[in-house]
Amino acid sequence: MIRVQREDFDVGAEIAQVTDGRHEIGGIVSFVGVVRDAAGGDRIGAMTLEHYPGMTEKKLDEIEAEARRRWKLDASLIIHRYGRLEPGARIVLVVTASSHRQAAFEACEFLVDWLKTKAPFWKLEETSAGPRWVEAHAGDDEAAKRWVAE
């Protein structure tokens, strides 16, 4: 399941909603991305996430389907927020659940890596030096590429 929303989410409640009563599950892995208060030596007051409505949902669906094709997952969830977020705010939640932990760990890491390079989001930081668009990191491309060969 995927969701794109402005509102915050409750990590525990979201995990419960996709896993409660699913007794074939042996392990649940979750990743929560949050806004940092500094980047490149500058203080970050807030960041505004812009996205491409329609394409975002399509890409998140595709990314989730790809994870479920590669690993045997019993449940998965991606929630990505947009709008203005201050340091400490949750940005993204990725949950993967499987009968064994290895699939859940690997699929969660795969999803986070692919979100970085495939999900059409852009971040405008409010820094002490003025507003600044976050640039894509070459390291994110490398992290996503390591999954291609597998």
Added chain:
Amino acid sequence: MKLLYFAWLRAKIGTSEEMVELPAEVTTVGNLLEWLKRRGPRFADALSDASVVRVAVNQDYVPWDHPVRAGDEVALFPPVTGG
């Protein structure tokens, strides 16, 4: 054709979306970018470095040689930074 712009491309071009009539010679994404660059200084500036421009046609990432047609939704944006 519906054109969409995001992030600093939107800011530099000064609009988030517009409808355009394509000239007959514009048949690929590459042609489209060249044609857009000639529409004025804001476009020329925003699209001056093609290595930081990504294109989606009908909400899928495409390379420069991908065809474009009148009814397409084409989006131009910088490399994405999700997660």
